Amino acid sequence: MKKRGGRTSRIRRRKLLRNPESSRVNESYKPEFIELKKWLKDRKFEDANLIPARFPGTGRGLMSKTSLQAGQMIISLPESCLLTTDTVIRSYLGAYIAKWQPPPSPLLALCAFLVSEKHAGNQSPWKPYLEVLPEAYTCPVCLEPEVVNLLPRPLKAKAREQRTHVREFFTSSRGFFSSLQPLFSQAVESIFSHSALLWAWCTVNTRAVYMKRPPRPCLSAEPDTYALAPYLDLLNHSPRVQVKAAFNEETRCYEIRTATSCRKHEEVFICYGPHDNHRLLLEYGFVPVRNPHACVYVSEDTLVKYLPSTDKQMNKKISILKDHDFIDTCWKKVLLGEIISDTNEKTSLDIAQKICHYFIEETNAVLQKVSHMKDEESALINQLTLVETLWTEELKILQASAEILSSLQTAFT
Numbered sequence: 001m002k003k004r005g006g007r008t009s010r011i012r013r014r015k016l017l018r019n020p021e022s023s024r025v026n027e028s029y030k031p032e033f034i035e036l037k038k039w040l041k042d043r044k045f046e047d048a049n050l051i052p053a054r055f056p057g058t059g060r061g062l063m064s065k066t067s068l069q070a071g072q073m074i075i076s077l078p079e080s081c082l083l084t085t086d087t088v089i090r091s092y093l094g095a096y097i098a099k100w101q102p103p104p105s106p107l108l109a110l111c112a113f114l115v116s117e118k119h120a121g122n123q124s125p126w127k128p129y130l131e132v133l134p135e136a137y138t139c140p141v142c143l144e145p146e147v148v149n150l151l152p153r154p155l156k157a158k159a160r161e162q163r164t165h166v167r168e169f170f171t172s173s174r175g176f177f178s179s180l181q182p183l184f185s186q187a188v189e190s191i192f193s194h195s196a197l198l199w200a201w202c203t204v205n206t207r208a209v210y211m212k213r214p215p216r217p218c219l220s221a222e223p224d225t226y227a228l229a230p231y232l233d234l235l236n237h238s239p240r241v242q243v244k245a246a247f248n249e250e251t252r253c254y255e256i257r258t259a260t261s262c263r264k265h266e267e268v269f270i271c272y273g274p275h276d277n278h279r280l281l282l283e284y285g286f287v288p289v290r291n292p293h294a295c296v297y298v299s300e301d302t303l304v305k306y307l308p309s310t311d312k313q314m315n316k317k318i319s320i321l322k323d324h325d326f327i328d329t330c331w332k333k334v335l336l337g338e339i340i341s342d343t344n345e346k347t348s349l350d351i352a353q354k355i356c357h358y359f360i361e362e363t364n365a366v367l368q369k370v371s372h373m374k375d376e377e378s379a380l381i382n383q384l385t386l387v388e389t390l391w392t393e394e395l396k397i398l399q400a401s402a403e404i405l406s407s408l409q410t411a412f413t
């Protein structure tokens with residue numbers, strides 16, 4: 001591989017800094033997007049505003065061809081382009097779903113359809129959409145156990161729960177998959193494998209938009225709220241934008257309007273919700289930088305370790321913290337406490353500062369370990385980089401918190 005740092009690369013980097021537009025790569029000429037556009041046109045969707053592109057930092061997304069004003073429609077995708085449980089029930093799977101007892105969940109119906117259509121390859125009418133879907137995902141359920149082990153403790157627990165949940169989803173769906181055998185010449189076990197179902201589960205969970213469907217007798221009573229929205233699902237998340245997104249019953253289109261303007265040739269973002277980094281990694285498999293909702297989770301164990309052992313009110317304090325959802329919640333909120341007395345305030349600041357330093361040390365130690373593993377395990381580099389970004393963002397919060405605490409402490413000396 002060529003070494004970076006030569007004159008040409010220095011000039012290129014300077015150019016990129018001067019003109020960030022040149023760092024975005026238009027992908028609309030790619031065969032898969034040309035096919036997808038044709039497929040969308042056949043389903044009455046044509047769009048003049050957005051083009052697929054690759055951006056530094058966020059990866060593949062959509063770029064605006066014109067400037068977008070606040071209140072303007074970003075995209076309006078006709079119902080005929082959406083993949084919902086209606087699509088599945090109307091398909092060759094419908095009769096099998098109707099026969100199966102207990103009724104399959106809406107999520108299972110969607111996942112089974114995705115796996116089956118992917119297996120159909122060139123025969124699938126959904127091929128142009130399936131071709132642009134990611135081959136693999138980075139939600140914790142897809143990470144190697146040694147990478148999951150490096151996650152902050154509360155997230156590690158949720159990641160393991162997610163793995164168990166998907167495993168159980170697979171095990172409990174096997175009977176239904178067997179019932180589909182008449183549709184395939186190949187053994188269903190090899191089509192509806194654990195890895196195929198995992199791919200489908202991640203596709204729905206990371207890409208579907210919210211669209212409530214009425215309950216139907218052939219599906220279980222679980223809420224039916226997922227719709228896969230080709231092309232629209234290329235929009236990345238930013239916590240800094242506001243959008244209005246919903247299915248419009250009059251136009252019969254899924255519409256997104258932006259409340260935040262966007263300049264020509266910039267990436268167009270939507271907001272998946274005011275989520276912290278743990279939730280974004282857990283549900284969507286990415287960690288944004290400078291997320292205003294990011295926080296560091298402080299566990300009960302850590303609090304108990306740093307609160308004075310002579311404190312007779314310890315249990316009461318912990319239960320108050322629990323009642324207010326303060327345990328395992330945002331570190332930032334620790335800084336929002338009201339002053340009760342100078343002595344209490346000073347003690348609290350000292351404890352908070354100690355906890356903060358404990359976390360900074362722990363974070364630095366994990367970061368060192370991750371960096372070491374990145375040198376050793378090149379096959380895991382992308383997964384490790386994801387975890388590294390998460391810890392680096394936590395370190396920034398902790399360092400900023402330590403500084404604030406230190407200036408508050410100075411006020412008491």
Ligand SMILES: C[S@@+](CC[C@H](N)C(=O)[O-])C[C@H]1O[C@@H](n2cnc3c(N)ncnc32)[C@H](O)[C@@H]1O
Pocket residue numbers: 057058059060061134206207233234235236237238283284285286287288
């Ligand atoms: C609805 S899709 C958006 C399009 C996606 N980037 C693609 O290429 O297909 C959601 C996924 O995009 C990625 N993503 C969304 N917002 C992101 C961001 N701000 N930074 C990095 N990745 C992001 C995550 O992998 C997430 O699971």
